Amino acid sequence: MINGENLVPAPIRWGMVGGGRGSQIGYIHRSAALRDGVFTLVAGAFDLDAERGRAFGTGIGVAAERCYADYQAMFAAEAQRPDGLQAVSIATPNGTHFAICKAALEAGLHVVCEKPLCFTTAEAEELRELAEAKRRVVGVTYGYAGHQLIEQAREMIAAGELGEIRIVQMQFAHGFHNEAVEAANPATKWRVDPKMAGPSYVLGDIGTHPLYLSEVMLPQLKIRRLMCSRQSFVKSRAPLEDNAFTLMEYDSGAVGCVWSCAVNAGSMHGQKIRVIGSKASLEWWDERPNQMSFEVQGKPLQVLERGMGYLHPHALADDRIGGGHPEGLFEAWSNLYVRYARAMVASDRGDTAALAALHYPGIDAGVEGVRWVEHCVRSADAGAVWVDYA
Ligand code: NAD
Incomplete structure (x- = not known):
């Protein structure tokens, strides 16, 4: 249970690039980083x-003198201060992530970066090498992974409660962009511009979220090959897609699919993951994050509730209030920020055992998201063909 007691020896001096007035995602970064006292906002x-x-x-x-005109000025000035930045979050449009993340790592800072980490696997690998060389933590905000029931699914699958895993069905399919809303909305406009969004729209913007949930729940599962078909139902978005279906085969013989969609008219979020084993299935939906279905073949449906004593200890560790009271996306993000902070402290101490014991969406998740999008785009643009996953 998280109850306000210190979780790190001292709050990490933290800054932000982007996330300013009117931005969609800036507030939740600050709320998540500051909620449990693990970071203190000193610059931006x-x-x-x-x-x-x-x-x-x-x-x-x-402080006014620590509100900088750009990230280069911030990293340079903060490096001169005895109380300068130790970590930075990057909450800017996609096309800027690579350069800002690289500059932050070169400045010796820990980083929390928005997804997608960058545009190409080569760039992502470069960031991973740099982070390793500098011994800095890079967190990537696949925020839904902070919901406690994702940990429960991971533990139940590891314990064999579902049997042999056969099928993973994933979707993030909302309806908010069923029309060309970008004409009047700057935050949507850059999302359908390849220069700022990268090689994809919905695959990278939303499809990678349930994909990362599958990586948490099923860490052993490795994609062998995939096939993707993508469409631009709002024609002006081409070549970027507003709908995509991705079919995957895993090394184990299991199969999976991801439906990434922004034109699912009427749907609020529609992010779901269903893991189907030979004995039972689990299903989690981000619009009801405090519940998870557990369906054993031949038995009545069970609904597992967050915060209840029958859950695995790992699914209870991040609770801030008992079951029945709803927790939500803000708590989920806070859970990840606490893990990022712990990883940063462990990294600064050179405590490899503590680092190995933590799991959070880090640089490997960032690289994997970029690699998956790259393969999806390659498959789709070749006419929806199978491509080996390398
Ligand atoms: P937005 O367009 O609403 O806001 C972007 C902000 O960044 C603005 O304040 C803008 O002024 C600022 N900015 C742009 N370039 C900058 C620069 N070079 N230096 C400093 N500030 C700069 O965008 P958004 O919807 O908040 O998305 C930002 C990022 O967050 C994107 O990469 C997006 O994919 C990601 N995002 C992630 C989630 C999630 O669930 N993890 C959800 C939404 C958005």
């Missing part, structure tokens, strides 16, 4: 517009 380059960024930064309590 919050906005493309320097003046607006400074006004925003001072408005949330950052």
Whole structure:
């Protein structure tokens, strides 16, 4: 149970690039990082517009001289201070992640980076090598993985409660972009521009979320090959897709599919993962994150509830309140930020045992997300053909 007691020896001095006024994702980063006292916000380059960024930064309590015009100025100035930044979160559009993440690592900072980490596997591998060389932590915000019932699924699958795993069915299929809403919405506009979004829209923007959940629940599962078909139902989005189906075969003989979609009219979020074994199935839906279905063949449906004593201890460790009271996305993100902070502290101490005991979406998850999108795009653009996963 997390109850406000210190989780790290001292809050990590932390800053943000992006996430400023009007941004979609900035507030949840700050809420997650600050909730449990593991980080303290001391600096930021919050906005493309320097003046607006400074006004925003001072408005949330950052000293005016530590609200910078851009990330280069921030990293340079903070490096000169005895109380300078130790970690930074990057909450800017996709096309900027690689350069900012690289600069942060070169400046010796730990990083929390938005997904997708970058555009190509080669770039992602370069960031991984740099992070390893600098012994810095890179967290990637696959935020849904912080929901406690994801840990429960991982433990039940590892214990064999589902039997042999046969099928993994995943989707993130919302309806918010069923029309060309980008004409009036800047945060959607860059998402359908290949220069800022990268080689895909929905595959990288949302499909990688349930994909990462499958990596947490089924760490042994390795993709052998995949096939992807992608469409732009709103024609102006081409070549980027607003719908995609990806079929995967795993080394174990299991199969999986991911439906990534922003034109699922009427659907709010529609992120689900169903893991089907030879004896039973588990299903989790992000719109009801405090419940998970457990269906044993031939028996009545069981609904497992967050916070209940029958869950595995790992699924209870991050609770802030008992079962019945709903926890949500903000708590899930906070859980990840606590793990990032613990990893940063362990890394600074050179404590490899502590680092190995922690699991969180880190640089490997970032690389894997980029690699998956790259393979999906290659398959789709070749006419939805099977491509080996290397
Ligand atoms: P947004 O367009 O709403 O906001 C982007 C913010 O970054 C703005 O404040 C903008 O001024 C600022 N910015 C842009 N370039 C900058 C730069 N070079 N330096 C400083 N600030 C800069 O975008 P958003 O929807 O918040 O998305 C940001 C990132 O977060 C994207 O990579 C997106 O994929 C990701 N995201 C992740 C999740 C998740 O669940 N993990 C959810 C939504 C968005």
